[in-house]
Amino acid sequence: xxxxxxxxxxxxxxxxxxxxxxxxxxxxxxxxxxxxxxxxxxxxxxxxxxxxxxxxxxxxxxxxxxxxxxxxxxxxxxxxxxxxxxxxxxxxxxxxxxxxxxxxxxxxxxxxxxxxxxxxxxxxxxxxxxxxxxxxxxxxxxxxxxxxxxxxxxxxxxxxxxxxxxxxxxxxxxxxxxxxxxxxxxxxxxxxxxxxxxxxxxxxxxxxxxxxxxxxxxxxxxxxxxxxxxxxxxxxxxxxxxxxxxxxxxxxxxxxxxxxxxxxxxxxxxxxxxxxxxxxxxxxxxxxxxxxxxxxxxxxxx
Amino acid sequence: xxxxxxxxxxxxxxxxxxxxxxxxxxxxxxxxxxxxxxxxxxxxxxxxxxxxxxxxxxxxxxxxxxxxxxxxxxxxxxxxxxxxxxxxxxxxxxxxxxxxxxxxxxxxxxxxxxxxxxxxxxxxxxxxxxxxxxxxxxxxxxxxxxxxxxxxxxxxxxxxxxxxxxxxxxxxxxxxxxxxxxxxxxxxxxxxxxxxxxxxxxxxxxxxxxxxxxxxxxxxxxxxxxxxxxxxxxxxxxxxxxxxxxxxxxxxxxxxxxxxxxxxxxx
Numbered sequence: 001x002x003x004x005x006x007x008x009x010x011x012x013x014x015x016x017x018x019x020x021x022x023x024x025x026x027x028x029x030x031x032x033x034x035x036x037x038x039x040x041x042x043x044x045x046x047x048x049x050x051x052x053x054x055x056x057x058x059x060x061x062x063x064x065x066x067x068x069x070x071x072x073x074x075x076x077x078x079x080x081x082x083x084x085x086x087x088x089x090x091x092x093x094x095x096x097x098x099x100x101x102x103x104x105x106x107x108x109x110x111x112x113x114x115x116x117x118x119x120x121x122x123x124x125x126x127x128x129x130x131x132x133x134x135x136x137x138x139x140x141x142x143x144x145x146x147x148x149x150x151x152x153x154x155x156x157x158x159x160x161x162x163x164x165x166x167x168x169x170x171x172x173x174x175x176x177x178x179x180x181x182x183x184x185x186x187x188x189x190x191x192x193x194x195x196x197x198x199x200x201x202x203x204x205x206x207x208x209x210x211x212x213x214x215x216x217x218x219x220x221x222x223x224x225x226x227x228x229x230x231x232x233x234x235x236x237x238x239x240x241x242x243x244x245x246x247x248x249x250x251x252x253x254x255x256x257x258x259x260x261x262x263x264x265x266x267x268x269x270x271x272x273x274x275x276x277x278x279x280x281x282x283x284x285x286x287x288x289x290x291x292x293x294x295x296x297x298x299x300x301x302x
Numbered sequence: 303x304x305x306x307x308x309x310x311x312x313x314x315x316x317x318x319x320x321x322x323x324x325x326x327x328x329x330x331x332x333x334x335x336x337x338x339x340x341x342x343x344x345x346x347x348x349x350x351x352x353x354x355x356x357x358x359x360x361x362x363x364x365x366x367x368x369x370x371x372x373x374x375x376x377x378x379x380x381x382x383x384x385x386x387x388x389x390x391x392x393x394x395x396x397x398x399x400x401x402x403x404x405x406x407x408x409x410x411x412x413x414x415x416x417x418x419x420x421x422x423x424x425x426x427x428x429x430x431x432x433x434x435x436x437x438x439x440x441x442x443x444x445x446x447x448x449x450x451x452x453x454x455x456x457x458x459x460x461x462x463x464x465x466x467x468x469x470x471x472x473x474x475x476x477x478x479x480x481x482x483x484x485x486x487x488x489x490x491x492x493x494x495x496x497x498x499x500x501x502x503x504x505x506x507x508x509x510x511x512x513x514x515x516x517x518x519x520x521x522x523x524x525x526x527x528x529x530x531x532x533x534x535x536x537x538x539x540x541x542x543x544x545x546x547x548x549x550x551x552x553x554x555x556x557x558x559x560x561x562x563x564x565x566x567x568x569x
Contacts (some may be wrong), residue, residue, distance in 0.1 A: 064347075071437070128417075128557050130449050144453075146437060148347055148354070153435055155442065155451060160419070162444045162451040164433065164551060171548070179553045181449075203558060265459045271467040275417045275448075275557050276491070 056228035056255065060191070063147060068191050068225045070145045070152075073256040073267050076233070079138040082207040082249065093138070095234075096248040108214065108242040116210030124204055126281055128274035130161040130180035132204035133197040133219050134235040138251050144269060152186055152193060157269040165195050172198050178215055180204060193223040214242040229255040343479055343513035346436045351479035351513055353434045353441070356544040356551055359427035359521070366497035367391070367537050373405075376496055382427075382537040384522070391499060392532045404498025411498070413491055417556035419450050419468035421492025422485050422507055423523040427539050428495075433551045441474055441481060448556045454483050461486045466503060468492055481511040494525075502529035517543040 061069040079093050083101050086092045092100040104112060115122065124131065131139050141158040152165040165184040173183045175198075183199040197219040204213045217239040224232040231253040238246040258267040346352035362379040369381030369389030381389035393401065404411055414420050420428055430447040441454040454474040461471045461484075471487035485507040493500045506526040513519045519541045526534045562568050 127561065129555065130553075146435060146440065146442060148435060148437065151435060153442065153444075155453065159449065160451060161449045162442075164444065166550075173548070173550060177552070180555055180558070181553065183550070265457070268455070268462075269453070270465070271419070271469060273419070273468065276413075276419065276468065 056257075058228055060225035060228050060231075063149075065149055067147075067188055068193075069147065070193075070223065070225065070231060071147050073142055073144050073258075073269070074231070074253045075142045075256050076138040076253050077251050078140040079135075079207055079251070081209045082211050091250075093249045093251060094247055095250045096236075097245070102211070102247055103244040105242055105244055112211055115205075115212045119210065121281065122203070122212075123208055123210075125159070125208070125274075127203075128159060128278055129203055130159055131156070132180050132200065132213065133163070133182045133184065134221060134237070134249065135204065135206055135213075136161075136163060136181075137221075137233055137235075137253065138249075141272070142256050142269070152195070155269065157272050159274055160272045175199070178202065182219070191225055195219075195221040195223070197221070214239055216241055223253075229257070340479070340512070341514050348436045348438045350436065350476050351481070352436070353481060353511055353513065353519065354436055356431050356433045356549050357519070357541045358431045358544065359429070360540045360542055361427075363537065363539050364424070364428040364495060366495045366499065368495075368497070368499055370497060373497075382539055383535055384538040385524075385536040386533070392535055394530060394532055397530045401498050401500060404493065404500055406498075408496060408498050412493060412496060414493075414496070417448055417560060418491065420447065421468055421488065421494075421501075422452065422470050422472070423509060423521075423525075423537070424492060424494055425450060425452070425469060426509075426521060426523075426541075430554055431544060431551060441483075444551060446551050447554050449553065454481075470505070470507065479513060481509075483507075483509040483511075485509065500530065501525070501527045504529045514540075517545055519543075 063069045077093075082093050084092055085100055094100045094102065097103055102112075136143075136154065136156065139156075139158055141156065143157065144155040146153040146155065150166065150168045152167060154163040154165070156162070161181070163181050163184065165186045167186050167188075169187065170185060172185065177183075177199055178201045179199055180201045180203070182197040182201075184195050184197045186193055186195040188194075200213060200215045200217060200219075202213075202215040205211055206213055217237050220236045220238070222232075222234040222236075224234065226232055232250065233253055234248055234250050236246050236248045237243065256267060259265065260267065343351040346354055361382065362377040363382040365376045366379050367382045368391045369379060369383070370376070372378035383389050383391060386392060409415060414424075414428065419425075425445055425447065426432065426443070428447060430445055432443050432445040435442040435444070439455070439457050441456065442451060443454065444451040450469065452469055452472055454472040456474050456476075458475075459473060461473060465471075466487050466489045468489060468491060470485040472483050472485045474481055474483040476482070486505075488501070488503055488505040490501065490503040490505075504527050508524045510522045510524075511519055512522075521539045521541050522536055523539075524534055524536045525531070559568075
């Protein structure tokens with residue numbers, strides 16, 4: 001990734017490395033069986049161990065209140081371009097419309113073209129901004145899910161950001177309030193968690209390559225438990241001012257089963273520094289990043 | 303204890319009597335610890351005392367944990383130091399000069415002015431609400447400041463070896479209805495407050511979260527740092543729960559607003 005500082009290095013070395021490069025056994029949070037778990041190969045960019053047999057088996061565990069217990073550490077795919085086709089003819093991230101492209105209104109298409117071609121310097125993580133909904137769930141670096149009867153909480157390693165989803169049917173906050181993480185309200189539909197998010201900010205993208213997100217978008221995510229180690233996440237974006245029709249992404253979230261290398265503890269997320277010593281913007285000058293000038297913040301560096 | 307309450311009342315001046323009573327309620331059990339008369343809080347779904355909700359510290363520890371006069375951007379305060387008595391921090395003589403230099407140059411040196419993670423205990427009382435979540439294995443403290451969260455591990459694990467963090471490494475346990483958190487593995491980049499009170503990488507913090515009434519708790523932090531202080535000291539801060547029906551943890555995205563200001567287009 002892009003951040004350059006000691007804490008980030010620690011995060012890579014201890015977090016990503018340990019989580020995904022070592023044989024997997026145990027799991028982060030649930031009462032998983034210990035001992036001689038099946039060994040599997042980890043590895044993979046920003047993500048889940050390929051072919052690493054999971055310790056948990058069978059269906060998703062359940063909470064005392066009967067809802068699926070998705071607690072633990074997870075990884076999504078690292079989506080760098082939300083409209084990119086899948087490899088080998090497989091579907092890309094966008095599954096509806098079937099062509100895998102965002103159905104932009106003309107003005108939004110022009111805005112995105114401009115952003116992609118000239119505004120690379122606005123890429124949100126360069127600035128250490130929270131990644132926002134729905135991108136949160138398909139970024140490099142893993143996340144932890146924590147649940148209680150009225151909250152579904154996502155604790156990300158990247159940007160040490162937290163996303164709080166209230167499950168108590170409360171109304172959204174006033175429309176003039178904009179948050180990087182938006183305002184997320186969820187409810188259970190059988191075993192599927194449905195989360196509606198509004199009140200987005202205007203500095204977030206869907207990916208790393210300029211697909212900017214309008215703050216007027218309404219996002220509905222469906223967390224569908226497949227088995228103990230797999231969640232299918234479908235996200236539908238609706239905004240008549242920007243899109244001619246709703247569009248839907250589908251990604252797979254996989255449980256990160258790992259222990260620290262000495263076996264002394266389950267996987268833990270590390271502290272992720274970004275503002276602290278961030279030098280990313282130094283790489284974006286007018287000729288590299290396009291016609292926009294980089295905004296320099298005094299004393300941004302140590 | 304009464305002394306502390308009286309100081310608080312004196313400092314608050316125009317605040318309502320209700321707030322004073324709440325503050326007294328919050329502070330009262332701090333002296334008695336878990337002794338007689340301690341409030342018996344409701345249990346959370348994890349079976350322990352319920353600390354969940356959106357909380358905020360009361361008073362001026364975010365400005366200065368040490369008793370001091372007002373200054374530009376800093377309120378006058380009688381301080382949060384409850385041990386040793388007197389309200390002053392037990393600095394080593396040679397450490398006071400650095401604190402004074404920090405104070406003088408705080409606009410440039412305070413890492414909170416650069417949107418950095420603020421460290422512990424400062425995150426708990428720096429003036430932003432925080433939300434607590436509980437499970438049998440974790441307590442999560444999520445702050446509105448710069449989307450910073452703490453994971454407090456309850457699984458009897460030891461501190462991590464050979465790694466340091468801005469916000470330290472937090473390992474907690476329940477002592478009755480009190481959550482006790484041992485925090486180590488700090489770097490030396492954060493301060494305790496806006497007034498330049500500081501620590502080294504030898505910082506060791508023991509926090510205690512104790513509910514004192516339906517919507518109040520007392521937070522104490524006992525702080526050791528042999529490189530900077532001659533002895534351990536304890537700060538005591540009353541915390542109150544947000545009870546607005548639609549209370550939310552919102553966002554203070556420091557870096558974003560800083561860029562807005564620098565761009566000449568604040569919003």
